[in-house]
Amino acid sequence: MKEGYPVLKEDIFLAKIKTPSGFKVKVRNTTTEQNFTATPLMFIVLELCTGTNTVPEIIKTLCGEAHSSDAVIKNIESIVKLLLENNIITMNKTPSKGRSIKEIKLKYPLEAAQIEITNKCNLSCLHCFNNSGNPHPHELTTQEILSAIDALSRGGVHQITMTGGEPLLHPHIFNIIEHARKAPMSVDLFTNGTLITEDMVNQFKNRIRRFNISLDSVDASIHDTFRGKKGALEKTLQAITLLKEAGFPMKFTISLSQLNKSTIKDVLRYFKENNLTEFTITPVRYSGRGKTDITVSLEEYYQVSKEYLTYCKQEFPEGILKKHKKERDECSIARRSMLIKSDGTIFSCPGCDRGPxxxxxxxxxxxxxxxxxxxxxxxxxxxxxxxxxxxxxxxxxxxxxxxxxxxxxxxxxxxxxxxxxxxxxxxxxxxxxx
Structure with a gap:
């Protein structure tokens, strides 16, 4: 057995969550997004992996002063070994107090949240539900954002999406990301991509789990008009190349409108050529600047959906997200996720940002x-x-x-x-x- 003081790794979310019948344990690697199933004894061992106990001390605590059989010792040592192999814990050479296990007592434990860290944006998209552009006159300070992240963590959040506006315009974006990672949370970034540079990509490594990027057309005359700035498409495509070369997962949102409804296949061909398989086609919403004549009708959305699904079925099956029988009877609104706006206003779901x-x-x-x-x-x-x-x-x-x-x-x-x-x-x- 490796000598040292076992302690929970910094990116491991470990929580004891209250349930009607008692409690359940959640162990999640916020870097890989993998869950780990812990047995009752394994959880007890994890409780003692505080960074101040050696393995022999953990064994002594569990067994008391009585002589421990070889079988018991080997069992506990095998658990510690398994936790090390699965990157749940690490060994400190010297004693150093680690994080405590979270205790979540909410009836509806949170899992995910979205936070707008600024309303400031470098584009002026025709469809923006947020009316982003200038900073909100009462935007949260950086310290208030960090405090909100702490509160979300106490409520059970282990996955956070940072958005805006354009989040990369926040002067302390990397401090905010780092704070969330230490919570610990996995971090997604929702961006238009136009500000991403090679230096930024290097700073994002081991910090950002996935990028959510808006791409409405691969025709500059359409995308740039839609996004309100000439050259927007070129910069976004450059960012996609940089992120792809660096190995970052990406998910794309195509905002369907009257401007691009006839060119969706061109975007899908681009995705296919670049092996980009995660995307959604979302109709422009009836809110913010989206309340204009660019929105599509239900019938238009139906026709476009059939066309893109037919194309994917025949040419790009990796682009189809398979639908299976639901595992839950309700959506996550007011149950597992929430939204915090740039002025601190709280909404019951990231998609419910216009009320109540x-x-x-x-x-x-x-x-x-x-x-x-x-x-x-x-x-x-x-x-x-x-x-x-x-x-x-x-x-x-x-x-x-x-x-x-x-x-x-x-x-x-x-x-x-x-x-x-x-x-x-x-x-x-x-x-x-x-």
């Missing part, structure tokens, strides 16, 4: 709000199984609905989001549910 708000990080305790807010309880009661339209749908077994999408489209709290219904219909006709 549930508070502000400046004047409320996040955990108390999440546990006791009446509006959140109301939202949690909305499910596809109870929605008057959803519960009669042929795709109920595969779809949890989208409360945020429904609200942005109809300003009504319900599950049925017509654009999602249309996508399910197109998917079933072209690919088929399994």
């Amino acid at each position: 708000a549930i508070g502000n990080v400046r004047d409320t305790d996040l955990e108390t709000l999440w546990e006791h807010d009446g509006l959140l309880d109301k939202i949690r009661g909305i499910t596809a199984n109870t929605d008057t339209t959803c519960k009669m749908c042929a795709y109920l077994d595969f779809c949890v609905g989208c409360v945020a999408g429904a609200y942005s489209f109809q300003e009504t709290l319900r599950c049925c989001y017509p654009f999602l219904c249309i996508l399910n219909r197109a998917y079933d006709e072209v690919v088929g549910f399994t």
Whole structure:
């Protein structure tokens, strides 16, 4: 057995989460995004891997003063070895206090969050739901952002997406990322890509899990018009090349509008040629600057969805995200994820940024709000199984609905989001549910 003081690795999220029947343990590597299943004895050993106990001291603590059998000693040593091999713990040469295990007592433990670290943006996109451009007059300070990340971590968040505006315009972006990594959280960055340089890419290594990049067309006349700045496409494509060469995972969002509805296949061909398989095609939302004549109708979205699914089925099957029977009966809104806006306003879901708000990080305790807010309880009661339209749908077994999408489209709290219904219909006709 390797000598030293076993301690939890800095990127391991370890939490004891309260459940109606007791508690469950979550062990997650925030760098690789892999979960690790811990047995009850393994969890007890992890509790003692504080960085101040040697393995013999851990064995003595577990067995008391009584003589330990060789079998017991070997069992504990094998657990420590397994934890080392799976990069859950490491060995310090000298005693040094490590992180304590998180204890999460929320009825609805958080898992993920999105935070707008600034509303400032270098583009002026026609469809921007956020009306981004200038900083919000009451933007969170860097210290307030760090405090919000700490509060999210206490609530169970182990995955955070930083967005804006354009997050790379924040002067302390790398300090914020580093703080989240130490929480520990995996960090995604939602960016237009135009500001990414080779030096930045090197700084992103071991810090960013995945980049979410907006790409609406590979035709500069369309993309640049859509994004409100000449040369935007060229810079975004350069960033994609840099990130791809560095091995970063990327996910792309194509904002579907009247401007690009006839050129989606060109973007898909670009994805295929560059082996970029993660993307979503999302209709421009009816909010912010999206409330214009560039939005597509339900019928137009249906036709585009059929066209892109048909192309992918025939030419680019890796680009189709397979739909299977749902594992849960409800979407994550008000249950597992939340959004914090650049001014500190809290929303129940990253997709529900236009209301209704549930508070502000400046004047409320996040955990108390999440546990006791009446509006959140109301939202949690909305499910596809109870929605008057959803519960009669042929795709109920595969779809949890989208409360945020429904609200942005109809300003009504319900599950049925017509654009999602249309996508399910197109998917079933072209690919088929399994």
